[in-house]
Amino acid sequence: MTIPAEKMMARVITSLVAAAALGACDATPVETSAPDINLVTVHCGTLIDGIADEPMSNKTVAIFNGRIDAILDGPPSTDDYIDLSDYTCLPGLIDTHTHLVERDGSAANLSIFYTRSLEDEQEIARGNAAVTLGAGFTTVRNVGAYNGWAGRVLRDRINSGEIDGPRMQTAGFYLTIPGGGGDLVIPGYEEEDIPARVRMGIARGPDEFRRKAQIAVAGGADVLKAIASGAVLAFGGVPGAPEMTREELQAVAEVAHAAGIKLTAHAHGAESIKDAILAGADSIEHASLADDEAIALAVQHDVAFSMDIYNGTHIATVGREQGWPAEFLRKNDETTEAQRQVFTKAHAAGVPIIFGTDAAVYPHGDNAKMFPVMVERGMTPMQAIKAATSVAANYIGWSDDVGAIETSRYGDIVAVRGNPLTDIGILQRIDVVIKGGERFK
Numbered sequence: 001m002t003i004p005a006e007k008m009m010a011r012v013i014t015s016l017v018a019a020a021a022l023g024a025c026d027a028t029p030v031e032t033s034a035p036d037i038n039l040v041t042v043h044c045g046t047l048i049d050g051i052a053d054e055p056m057s058n059k060t061v062a063i064f065n066g067r068i069d070a071i072l073d074g075p076p077s078t079d080d081y082i083d084l085s086d087y088t089c090l091p092g093l094i095d096t097h098t099h100l101v102e103r104d105g106s107a108a109n110l111s112i113f114y115t116r117s118l119e120d121e122q123e124i125a126r127g128n129a130a131v132t133l134g135a136g137f138t139t140v141r142n143v144g145a146y147n148g149w150a151g152r153v154l155r156d157r158i159n160s161g162e163i164d165g166p167r168m169q170t171a172g173f174y175l176t177i178p179g180g181g182g183d184l185v186i187p188g189y190e191e192e193d194i195p196a197r198v199r200m201g202i203a204r205g206p207d208e209f210r211r212k213a214q215i216a217v218a219g220g221a222d223v224l225k226a227i228a229s230g231a232v233l234a235f236g237g238v239p240g241a242p243e244m245t246r247e248e249l250q251a252v253a254e255v256a257h258a259a260g261i262k263l264t265a266h267a268h269g270a271e272s273i274k275d276a277i278l279a280g281a282d283s284i285e286h287a288s289l290a291d292d293e294a295i296a297l298a299v300q301h302d303v304a305f306s307m308d309i310y311n312g313t314h315i316a317t318v319g320r321e322q323g324w325p326a327e328f329l330r331k332n333d334e335t336t337e338a339q340r341q342v343f344t345k346a347h348a349a350g351v352p353i354i355f356g357t358d359a360a361v362y363p364h365g366d367n368a369k370m371f372p373v374m375v376e377r378g379m380t381p382m383q384a385i386k387a388a389t390s391v392a393a394n395y396i397g398w399s400d401d402v403g404a405i406e407t408s409r410y411g412d413i414v415a416v417r418g419n420p421l422t423d424i425g426i427l428q429r430i431d432v433v434i435k436g437g438e439r440f441k
């Protein structure tokens, strides 16, 4: 019986770092440069692991073949390591609500999605993915693109190593009713002028939604995205007014769960939030106008809220400067402060809050601007960090892989100078980004 090479190496690393931890200056040098051995050692002055309530100091993280093999006390014995002794290390951050294929500000003129070439779109996506990774978000959930499968193309390019970007779950096309928040019909355009690829998830009735959801799963979606109630940045409709029925949402949830993936539901209004929870959604995006009953239901069903409580500020300022449609600005004003109050209430009531920004509404890379708002609105800095690490990982179903600096998860580590627990705003300036043991910044 042979011991697999990986297991053997794990033992070697553990003893190497343990020797260092004991302060053994004359520790036997261990061969780490063999061609097939991929060992990266990181020394963190301060380490927030994403799970513990308190930071730790002077820790060494050994990453072997992309995953964390050991976390030990003290500096490593080898000279060949990433020295972050002046930094605070954190798990790679997770944003559960991005649209990496969309350029920020495109909402000002939605018809661009009718005419933009697929090549141009992927070039935009490549830039967004690089910027997002550079901002410290090593994992994202891409919850939609108007062009049905553009997110899948991007995910596959990142996974193959062709381009740099975060680990990515991607939704298929938006599941939405005709004329709903995910339907790209624009006043003044005829239906026959709209390319079919931007309307793949339009359905009505449980049977049709089930069929569309199955097509999304078969096509490789990692998560399903349903538009339960109307969008802010869409024409017609009232934000929060139910669009999909509970039965339609339930049909989609059943397909998702049968495939072992999650359903996230875009919902602003209390009724549609309740419908989505009772139908089996795993998370609610926006949740702007949740009432006490919806909050209690979320707690009871362990459904997470992904609330973008920064972007209202961006839309109100940049949207006005750039002349976004008046209807969008009005709907934004109606939902921003209300949503922030709901955030405070929901968090206090025990709703799991997962970090989600709606990146693409505001520029990719600005994701971390939301952290200070989360703290202003009732979270401790550690809670805000967990919302973007271990808690997010739990609710997107990836807690074996990301969201914590913990043995066997991916070696995804970011670092900042200073203490994010006293100044959460410094997370807007991530100095070091390591993904799977590979340093990108």
Ligand SMILES: [Zn+2]
Binding pocket: 097, 099, 143, 358
């Ligand atoms: Zn969104």
